[in-house]
Amino acid sequence: MDKKIKIGIIGLGAMGKGHYKNIKTVPEFEITALSDVNMDGMKDYSEAKFASGEELINKGDVEAIVIVTPHFDHVPLAVAALKKGLHVLIEKPVSVQMKDAKILLDAHKDKGRVVACVFNNRTSQVYMKMREMVSSGELGAIQRVNMTVTQWFRSDAYFKSAGWRATWAGEGGGALLNQCPHSLDLLQWITGMPKRVTANVGFGKHHDIEVEDEVTAILEYPNGAVGTFVTSTAEAPGLNRIEIAGDQGLLICDNNNLTYTRNEVRAKKFLKETEERFAVPPVWNVSIPAKVPTFDELHQNIHRNFKDAILKGVAPVASLQESVNSLELANAMLLSGFLNKPVDLPIDSEIYAAELEKRMKTSRFKKG
Numbered sequence: 001m002d003k004k005i006k007i008g009i010i011g012l013g014a015m016g017k018g019h020y021k022n023i024k025t026v027p028e029f030e031i032t033a034l035s036d037v038n039m040d041g042m043k044d045y046s047e048a049k050f051a052s053g054e055e056l057i058n059k060g061d062v063e064a065i066v067i068v069t070p071h072f073d074h075v076p077l078a079v080a081a082l083k084k085g086l087h088v089l090i091e092k093p094v095s096v097q098m099k100d101a102k103i104l105l106d107a108h109k110d111k112g113r114v115v116a117c118v119f120n121n122r123t124s125q126v127y128m129k130m131r132e133m134v135s136s137g138e139l140g141a142i143q144r145v146n147m148t149v150t151q152w153f154r155s156d157a158y159f160k161s162a163g164w165r166a167t168w169a170g171e172g173g174g175a176l177l178n179q180c181p182h183s184l185d186l187l188q189w190i191t192g193m194p195k196r197v198t199a200n201v202g203f204g205k206h207h208d209i210e211v212e213d214e215v216t217a218i219l220e221y222p223n224g225a226v227g228t229f230v231t232s233t234a235e236a237p238g239l240n241r242i243e244i245a246g247d248q249g250l251l252i253c254d255n256n257n258l259t260y261t262r263n264e265v266r267a268k269k270f271l272k273e274t275e276e277r278f279a280v281p282p283v284w285n286v287s288i289p290a291k292v293p294t295f296d297e298l299h300q301n302i303h304r305n306f307k308d309a310i311l312k313g314v315a316p317v318a319s320l321q322e323s324v325n326s327l328e329l330a331n332a333m334l335l336s337g338f339l340n341k342p343v344d345l346p347i348d349s350e351i352y353a354a355e356l357e358k359r360m361k362t363s364r365f366k367k368g
Helices: 014-023 053-059 071-083 098-107 125-135 181-193 269-273 295-312 319-339 349-361
Strands: 006-009 028-037 048-050 065-066 087-088 115-117 140-148 195-204 212-220 226-232 240-246 249-255 257-263 283-287
Touching: 006 014, 006 053, 006 071, 006 295, 014 028, 014 295, 048 195, 053 065, 053 071, 053 283, 065 071, 071 087, 087 295, 098 319, 098 349, 115 295, 115 319, 125 181, 125 240, 125 249, 125 257, 140 181, 140 249, 181 226, 181 240, 181 319, 195 319, 212 319, 257 269
Parallel strands: 006 028, 006 065, 028 048, 065 087, 087 115, 140 226
Antiparallel strands: 140 240, 195 212, 212 226, 240 249, 249 257, 257 283
16 A cells, blocks of 8 residues: 555544544554543553644644644644644534634645545435535525424533533534534535524523524525524424425425425416416425435545545545535524624624624633
């Protein structure tokens, strides 16, 4: 085998350990360095160990890194890695806010260095098929989009498990920044970005936390379509459902089960031409089989793609430029909640930064 890519992992918590396991399945990678603030947590690993991500970047024998740390550290570590000429894979979200994400975008001057984000659900056949059906025009003009992702139930014990969790200064947000980046990424990846967001945001509505644990947002799209996005970390049992209604039919993904009801005649054509008062277009019920991969398989897809992006120049599954879209959606919903009014996209990142700073100053978490 040709020379392996030497890769380091920054952050060896639960997610970091998962990345370690899945990177091991890619023979072209060789894990050479690990970093975590808890040195004792790395004692069972044989790779070189560093007390900080910065130390690993500067002193580790690595060509690429995976960043699996609390959110505020993502951009500083990625920028430092780019200055050293390393390839970078970042766990979601890319950043806490668009102002910081723009710093990273500006730092990515050498396009020979791969910078990608771990949006692994893009590699699922279910969501790839949904995107294909929308982008190909199979559904016709989109009229309505609804995404409900409330299978994020979290107990108070979860939020108390780490001091940075669910605080403005430690995490920079709640459900939208922690649980929902994958969902927001899929939403915009499949249907495109809305032009305006109006959100009702519950901050600590159900838990003793500073940040949002319930969100209902109305999305307005450039073509006139309207959508909703609903999430909660306090609803049980929850839902994981996407509905996309187009002129040609209705596509539904319910807990990874995909169904398509296709109009034989486009809805707008039928409503103008029928002479019957209560007639509806006849439909075909279309079966769409799609394999549902495991969590590990999805992550292995991302690592193989990261390898191919480095070695072969293929496009990352989720490039840095694309990965900021879900962050902008999250920021837009939070800003609408902060200001209690609709927010146009792209958002004013300076206004968002000022609103976030206000909340960070009174946050219970104080970073050491």
